[in-house]
Amino acid sequence: MKLKHKEKIDSVDVITGGLESLGYICNESLATAVYVACQLEKPILVEGPAGVGKTELAKVTAEYLGVPLIRLQCYEGLDEAKALYEWKYGKQLLYTQVLKEQLGDILRGAEGLAESVRRLHQFGDIFYSKEFLEARPLLKALWEPNGCILLIDEIDKADQEFESFLLELLSDYQISVPEIGTVKAVTRPVVLLTSNNTREIGDALKRRCLHLYIPFPDAALEERIISVRVPELAADLRTRLVAFVQGLRETDLKKHPAVSETIDWARTLLLLHADQLDADLVRNTLNVLLKFQEDVERVQPDLWQLLNKANR
Amino acid sequence: MERTLAEFIEVLRGADVRVSPAEAIEGMQVAGLVGFESRHRLKQGLSLVLAKSHDEKLRFDRCFDDFFRFGVQEKPDESPRKQPMPEQPGEGGASSGGSGGGLSSALGVMLGTDNPGEEDLALARAAREVGLQNIRMFTQVGLYTARLMQAMGSEELDAEIAALESREPLGAQAWKDRREALRARARALVEQQMLLRAEARGRETAERVLPRINLSQLEQRHQQRMKELIRRIAKKLVAIHSRRRKKARRGQLDIRKTLRGNAAYGGHLFHLRWKARRIDRPKVFAICDISGSVASVSRFLMLFLYSVREVLPRVRVFVFCSKLGEVTDLFRAEEPEVALAEADRLYGIGGTDYGRALRDFEELALDDVDNRSTVIMLGDGRNNYGDPRSDIWQSIYRRARYTLWLNPEARANWQLGDSEMRRYAPYCTRAEVCATLRDLERVVSRLLDNIG
Structure with a gap:
């Protein structure tokens, strides 16, 4: 990638620091991935449970x-017209209407059909x-003069055909549009x-x-993530809160709370002016962390145990 | 360095991490990019391009830790040394190594300078020389250790130590200790390589051979591996067939879809839509004989059907010895292991009686068999000279779209003894031998293709 600030992708450490200054705490493997991707010009496929900051990584990297x-954003039934390009049909129609008179001038005096068609x-x-091409995200990304971050979100939601369609883009950074040929980045x-x-x-x-x-x-x-995202929260409450969430992740739940949920919970506790984790408070705010009623019910009986562990 | 990486990639492949040549090249590029200074970073960098799923990542981590335990790196001093050096002989050893009885052979000089990094490199070099990657069996450990020592020049060292011993017994002892320490490290390296390679090789062989072995001949200890294999084959089949296919009906315009699709263009018809027919998954009735002779094949068929339930949801399973019963719900509720045992307990009693089983099936489910159904019978057709009731099988054949008889016995035996195959076979769309895992795979794959 051609960058104005080449020094920004000089090494893994520089990237770690840079992302951290924007409030995105990442471990070394994430920064290594970004570094290698920038240097080798290869796409990154990011997998992981929901809410660990996959989309966020793209946003922060762009910033x-x-x-x-x-x-x-991918979804079932996403097709080329939505992802790549579309013809501006309305504009085409309008122009032909406006140019109708002109057309008469051009064709005037032509002898026979063959002559008219030739003209x-x-x-x-x-x-x-x-001019009549409506660029959708993929084409836009290729046309971007100074480069960009192209985020193809939730590729697993799109159909398998779409996945194959992406292959040309991902390996050669080019795409074929039948009417105008191959578009290179x-x-x-x-x-x-x-x-x-x-x-x-x-x-x-x-x-x-x-x-x-x-x-x-x-x-x-x-803990570091919380301290950056919710700096107002007291340090010892933060430790307990994180310990509690980590404990929850060890229990058998339908959906484990992710980082984004931990952040939301930290904000909630801050809003409620909580200064310690007690059972009532946790019970009342548990729905911030757990998004399924059956999970909430499952955790209720063990709440004391989890809290004790976290408060230790 | 490339060579080491290539070897590492080979080990990865052995551990069932699929690495394509293109990915291997990328691995080299990444290694060049992140450098070898930090072991941790190298691991993460390589993991990005070589391991492409969570499972593979776990296996990758294990392989990396095992493989790079001996720091075969360009800056070996920084490599963490997990192999503890045995205690150095006290004063005497140091002085004899440093000044008094310095040895002149290459190995002696190396041992004298006490540079573990260099020893690592020498070990790696020697390993390459003697072809350590070809080690197969546990019994070869001693042999390879000796060869390794030899390649590093232990013969010269031995001679020198022997010579020294006559002059200076105390100093010689110190050298012997060092030699032993080196030998211990060589042995550890050999053992580690053996584990890395032999395990992978054993699995490869098993995977090549197992699918072709007759299922009823299978030994108990292979069961686990078979299950693993079935799971893998099933996964492959599921991946291939997970798309709902549509078949276009040529030349039939779908007016409704066309109008809807072109609404944006003010009623001008730009894109025509054609009628298509979804290809439905078949409704499958599997009837499995679970009497002793066929039980093992039945087990695997049921396991197979269970494994592809994602793409073949409408499967009903019936088992019989003499009495027939449906176990579909059992499979839905329980783990396949438990379900199999339970099915066996409920229905695995009495002598084989196809007549009774077919009668039971007629009562239970014949009404549900329709022209979209596929009925699979798995059994040897040996009815202990009882009434075969082939008339019921015939009526199943008439109703169902497809009837398939799988017989674990060789075709030549179908006419012998109490086999009733000659009565059943005319009323089968297909009757075929099914004795190995490969046969099973073919059958299930064809089911999913819905060709029959």
């Missing part, structure tokens, strides 16, 4: 590198040119794909990407 973030051919495919973007693993991603796609797995953070890292 850090000072380039725009172009995001493509029309002189104008080429004006209606299928770049002006500056190669940094591509991040995220997946929540609702289905297995194809091998062909995986082969073209760096594969990064972001697990739930350990206690120390999570």
Whole structure:
């Protein structure tokens, strides 16, 4: 990637520091991934449980590198027209209406059909040119003059066909549009794909990407994240809160609380002016952490135990 | 360094982490990029390009830790040394190594300078020389250790120590200790390599051979590995068939879809939509003989069907010896192991009686068999000379879209003894031999293809 500030991707440590200054605490493997991706110009496929900061990584990286973030949210039924380009049909129609009179002038005096068609051919495919092309995220990313971060979010939600469609983009940073030919990237973007693993991603796609797995953070890292994100929270409450969440992750739940939930909970406690974790408070705010009623019910009986462990 | 990485990649492949040549090249690039200074960082960098799923990452971590335990790195001093050096002989040893009886052979000089990093490198070099990566068996450890020592020049060292011993017994002892320490490290290296390679090789062989072995001949100790294999094959099949396929009906315009699709263009029809038909997954009735002779094959068929339930949800399983019963719900509720045992306990009694089993099936489920159903019968058709009731099988054949008879016996035996295959076979869309895992895979794969 062509960058204004090349020194920003000089080494893993520089990237770690840079992301940290923007409030994104990452471990070394994340920074290594970003570093390698920038240097080798390869896309990163980020996997991991929901809410560990996969999408956030793309946002922060874009901010850090000072380039725009172009995001493509995947869903079932996503097709080329939504992801790549579309013809501006309305504009095409309007122009043909406006140019109708002109057309009369041009064709005046032409002898026979063949002559008329020949004259029309002189104008080429004006209606299928770049001016009438509505660029969607993928094409936009390729046209971005100074590079960008292209975030293809939740690729597992898209159909398998779409995955294959992406292969050309991911390996050669180019895309074929039948009417105007192959579009090559002006500056190669940094591509991040995220997946929540609702289905297995194809091998062909995986082969073209760096594969990064972001697990739930350990206690120390999570504490640092909270301290940066919710700095107002008292240190000892923070330790307990993190210990409690870590304890929850060890229990057998339908959905474990992620970092984003821990942050939300920390904010909630701050709002309630809590200065310690007591059973009532936790019980009343448990729905911030757990998003399924059956999980809440499952945790209730063990609440004391979990709290004791966390308060120790 | 490339060589070491290539070896590492080979070990990874052995541990069932799939690394393509392109990924191997990327591995080299990444290694060049992040450098070898930090072991931790190298591990993370390589893990990015070489291991592409969470499972693979775990295996990668284990392999990396094992493989790079001996710091075969360009800056070996920084490599963490997990192998503890045995105690150095006290004063005497140091002085004899340093000044008094300095040895002149290459190995002697190296031992004298006491540089563990250099020893690591020498060990790695020697390992390459003697082809340590070819070690297969545990019994070869001694042999390879000796070869390793030899390649490092232990013969010269031995001679020198012997010579020294006559002059200076105390100093010689110190050298002997050092030699032993080195030998211990060489042995540890050999053992580690043996574990890394032999395990992978054993598994490869088993995976090549097991699918072709007759299921009823399978030994108990292979059961676990078979289950693993079935799981893997099933996963592959699920991946291939997880897309719902549509088959276009040529030339039939879908008016409703076309109008809807072109609404944006003010009613001008730009994109035509054609009618398509979804290809439905078949409704499967599996009837399994679980009497002694066929039980093992039945078990695996049931396990297989259970493993692909994601893409083949409408499977009903029936088992019989003489009495027939449905165990579909059992499989849904319990782990396959438990379900199999329970099915065996409930219905695995009495002598084989196909007539009674078919009668039970007629009562239980014949009404549900329709022209979208596939009925699979797995059994040897040996009815102990009882009434085969092939008329019921015939009526199943008439109703179902497809009937399949899987017989673990060789085709030649179908006509012998109490086998009733000649009565059943005419009413099967297909009757075939199914005795190995490969046969099973073929059958299930065809089911999913819905060709039949």
